[in-house]
Amino acid sequence: MDKLFLILAIIAVIYFFFNKKILDAFKNPNIIEPLKKIAIPVIVVALLFFGIKQCMKNSVPNKLSIEENAYYTSQNYIKDYLKSPSTAKFPYYPSAEIIVVTMPQDKNLYAVKSWVDAKNAFGVPIRMQYLMHLKYLETHWKLESLVIDGDKVY
Numbered sequence: 001m002d003k004l005f006l007i008l009a010i011i012a013v014i015y016f017f018f019n020k021k022i023l024d025a026f027k028n029p030n031i032i033e034p035l036k037k038i039a040i041p042v043i044v045v046a047l048l049f050f051g052i053k054q055c056m057k058n059s060v061p062n063k064l065s066i067e068e069n070a071y072y073t074s075q076n077y078i079k080d081y082l083k084s085p086s087t088a089k090f091p092y093y094p095s096a097e098i099i100v101v102t103m104p105q106d107k108n109l110y111a112v113k114s115w116v117d118a119k120n121a122f123g124v125p126i127r128m129q130y131l132m133h134l135k136y137l138e139t140h141w142k143l144e145s146l147v148i149d150g151d152k153v154y
Helices: 002-018 020-025 029-058 066-079
Strands: 099-103 106-119 125-136 141-148
Touching: 066 099, 066 106, 066 125, 066 141
Parallel strands: none
Antiparallel strands: 099 106, 106 125, 125 141
């Protein structure tokens, strides 16, 4: 539907700009002033509508399992401890290299064990193993502990 609308809009713009009668009408100030008052708000509303629609289309619905959510949240937390977070590469979920489990003592506490490849302070790519404990608090996640390559960093 969006593609059809876009095609029709392009055809209308081409017709509008290449139609001699319409172009001549724009030379008349009695016609152009009322059109400006109508056209500008219509264009603004249309741009806002399609901009918001595009943003909604690009947003990811939260249909992940709680375990997937814990894993992707762990990626965000671990990046805070990397020297070069933009170079971080993680295994794809699900993978045998990713373990996400609920802790028996607290059903809202999750342990995530995985790895990340990222460049160190010298620009050399290295693989780091991490174990993270995250607590789910109904609206957000809280980092409880983080161990990277055997060293407790949080």
